[in-house]
Amino acid sequence: GLKTGGGSSGGSGNTFHYTFHRDPHAIFASFFGGSNPFDIFFASSHSHVFNGFDQEDMDIDNNDDPFSAFSWFGFNGINGGHRWHQESLHTQRKVRDPPVVHELKVSLEEIYHGSTKRMKITRRRLSADGWTMWTEDKILNIVIKGGWKEGTKITFPKEGDATPDNIPADIIFILKDKPHLHFKRDGTNVVYIANISLKEVSIG
Structure with a gap:
C-alpha cells in the first residue's frame, strides 16, 4: 500500500502512517470501526x-x-398527504342543502279513507370513495292517514342529491286539498257547497 510520512513536530520525532486499501469495506472498517457504517x-x-x-x-x-x-407519524408520502388534505377540506366545506318542497294534492276521499301515494324521484348518489357520482331513480311511498289536515308536511330526510361538497337535502311533501264539486274542508269540518235560487231559499 501507499505509505506517507509526516514531518516531525516540536522535535518529538513522531511519525504518522496511513495504509491505503483497495477494498472499500476495509476503508469503512478503518474509519467507522465496522463493516457497514449505516x-x-x-x-x-x-x-x-x-x-x-x-x-x-x-x-x-x-x-x-x-x-x-x-x-x-401520519406521513404516507406526498400523494397520500395531498389526498388526505383534499378529503379533509371537502369534509369541512360540506353544507346542508335547503329542503326540496313539493305540493301533494289529495282528494277529500283520500283524506277521509286514508291512502298511499307513490312518487318517483331522480337523484344523484355518491359512491363510497366520496367522489364518484351516479344517477338513480327511487320510489317514495307517501302514507296519508285519514283526517290529516291541509298543510301537513311529510319529510323524507336526506333523499336529495348527494355530491362531494354537500349534505343531501330533505324532500318535503305538503298536503294540498284538491277542489271538490260539492264539498270543501273548513279545518276539521266538511262543508257542503250548494247553489240555490232565491225562490228555493224563500220556500225552504
Whole structure:
C-alpha cells in the first residue's frame, strides 16, 4: 500500500502512517470501526428507538423499508398527504342543502279513507370513495292517514342529491286539498257547497 510520512513536530520525532486499501469495506472498517457504517440506522434488531419511542411500545408493522418510520407519524408520502388534505377540506366545506318542497294534492276521499301515494324521484348518489357520482331513480311511498289536515308536511330526510361538497337535502311533501264539486274542508269540518235560487231559499 501507499505509505506517507509526516514531518516531525516540536522535535518529538513522531511519525504518522496511513495504509491505503483497495477494498472499500476495509476503508469503512478503518474509519467507522465496522463493516457497514449505516447499520446504526437500518439494523434489524428486536428493539429500535426512533425519536424517543421504543419500538416494543408501539404497534408497528415491521418491514425492511427504511422510510416506513415516516408512516408511524401520519406521513404516507406526498400523494397520500395531498389526498388526505383534499378529503379533509371537502369534509369541512360540506353544507346542508335547503329542503326540496313539493305540493301533494289529495282528494277529500283520500283524506277521509286514508291512502298511499307513490312518487318517483331522480337523484344523484355518491359512491363510497366520496367522489364518484351516479344517477338513480327511487320510489317514495307517501302514507296519508285519514283526517290529516291541509298543510301537513311529510319529510323524507336526506333523499336529495348527494355530491362531494354537500349534505343531501330533505324532500318535503305538503298536503294540498284538491277542489271538490260539492264539498270543501273548513279545518276539521266538511262543508257542503250548494247553489240555490232565491225562490228555493224563500220556500225552504
